[in-house]
Amino acid sequence: MTDRFTFTLSATDGKARQGRIDTPRGTIRTPAFMPVGTAGTVKAMMPESVAATGADILLGNTYHLMLRPTAERIDRLGGLHKFMNWSKPILTDSGGFQVMSLAGLRKLTENGVTFKSHIDGSRHELTPERSMEIQRLLGSDIVMCFDECPALPATDEAVRQSMELSMRWAERSRDAFGDRPGHALFGIQQGGVTQDLRAQSAEALRAIGFDGYAIGGLAVGEGQEAMFAVLDYAPDLLPADKPRYLMGVGKPDDIVGAVKRGVDMMDCVLPSRSGRTGQAFTRHGVVNIKNARHADDPRPLDESCSCPACTGYSRAYLHHVFRAGEMISGMLLTWHNIQYYQDIMAEMRDAIAQGTFADWEAGFHAGRAAGDIAPL
Numbered sequence: 406m407t408d409r410f411t412f413t414l415s416a417t418d419g420k421a422r423q424g425r426i427d428t429p430r431g432t433i434r435t436p437a438f439m440p441v442g443t444a445g446t447v448k449a450m451m452p453e454s455v456a457a458t459g460a461d462i463l464l465g466n467t468y469h470l471m472l473r474p475t476a477e478r479i480d481r482l483g484g485l486h487k488f489m490n491w492s493k494p495i496l497t498d499s500g501g502f503q504v505m506s507l508a509g510l511r512k513l514t515e516n517g518v519t520f521k522s523h524i525d526g527s528r529h530e531l532t533p534e535r536s537m538e539i540q541r542l543l544g545s546d547i548v549m550c551f552d553e554c555p556a557l558p559a560t561d562e563a564v565r566q567s568m569e570l571s572m573r574w575a576e577r578s579r580d581a582f583g584d585r586p587g588h589a590l591f592g593i594q595q596g597g598v599t600q601d602l603r604a605q606s607a608e609a610l611r612a613i614g615f616d617g618y619a620i621g622g623l624a625v626g627e628g629q630e631a632m633f634a635v636l637d638y639a640p641d642l643l644p645a646d647k648p649r650y651l652m653g654v655g656k657p658d659d660i661v662g663a664v665k666r667g668v669d670m671m672d673c674v675l676p677s678r679s680g681r682t683g684q685a686f687t688r689h690g691v692v693n694i695k696n697a698r699h700a701d702d703p704r705p706l707d708e709s710c711s712c713p714a715c716t717g718y719s720r721a722y723l724h725h726v727f728r729a730g731e732m733i734s735g736m737l738l739t740w741h742n743i744q745y746y747q748d749i750m751a752e753m754r755d756a757i758a759q760g761t762f763a764d765w766e767a768g769f770h771a772g773r774a775a776g777d778i779a780p781l
Contacts (some may be wrong), residue, residue, distance in 0.1 A: 455743065471539050506556075550590060572609040594620050598635050
């Protein structure tokens with residue numbers, strides 16, 4: 406066990422990278438997918454169940470936790486790890502993305518953002534300094550600097566102004582974070598889909614100096630083709646000896662494409678949200694368990710999966726409990742989806758280490774192109 410935050414790059418295959426992040430709370434194997442525990446829980450999952458899928462780290466949400474139950478209360482109760490019964494590392498986002506989505510409920514200034522709570526309408530202010538304070542109270546292992554993330558499409562001038570503001574906030578975040586051994590602060594690259602702006606952002610972040618670097622401002626409406634076009638160059642602008650984190654991504658093929666382009670960490674609500682709405686990700690593609698074709702199907706969702714949904718229950722049962730509105734439906738499908746995501750991360754780590762990533766990627770896409778298992 407280390408008392409510091411360190412990143413070790415162990416293998417590369419093309420641009421794909423395999424390594425590890427060591428923290429006082431444990432090791433994060435990269436490339437890593439972080440399940441999202443927005444309000445101190447991965448919805449429909451027990452912490453032990455999330456760990457059983459192979460997850461090394463969770464993501465918590467500054468915006469939601471500062472509103473309810475408040476960071477101060479969590480701090481008094483021993484910090485977020487104790488509060489939610491998760492002993493492994495936690496990354497917290499800065500709150501910037503959620504505040505961006507409040508549109509008519511926020512006011513942006515050089516100092517920060519004032520906004521109304523979506524819960525009770527109460528007024529709050531979030532600044533780089535306040536974001537660092539909240540994440541310190543939560544006890545985050547990896548802290549994200551406070552940024553402003555414009556929705557796309559946007560004009561080049563709007564993206565430039567937003568990026569430059571985010572870089573000024575990044576420097577204030579660095580100053581406010583201070584010296585916290587064993588904890589890490591990540592900077593966030595912005596710049597939309599414009600390469601020159603991405604390069605300027607990366608240069609500013611490198612000059613400030615961070616423990617890791619995120620690629621922000623993607624998966625906000627630009628589409629996969631445009632996102633991959635940015636990822637063809639954006640990770641290369643960031644230091645090779647630090648972890649690279651693509652925020653808020655995504656679907657399985659988004660994740661594979663990001664790893665192929667040099668990304669080390671990702672997060673997304675999709676596996677849990679989809680599980681609650683009857684969608685399961687499998688090596689054959691997406692299964693919509695609500696469809697009538699599954700009502701008499703005795704087979705598992707995915708015969709190669711080790712999760713409880715696949716080893717203990719049929720598609721027919723999963724179809725029944727979803728249609729009946731039973732809570733176990735969301736529990737089982739979410740467990741399966743997170744297991745699937747963790748399985749493909751483990752497979753990619755192995756393939757990169759063995760120098761067979763291109764073959765693995767081809768097999769991944771071929772399996773999904775073949776479609777779901779034929780009905781009985």
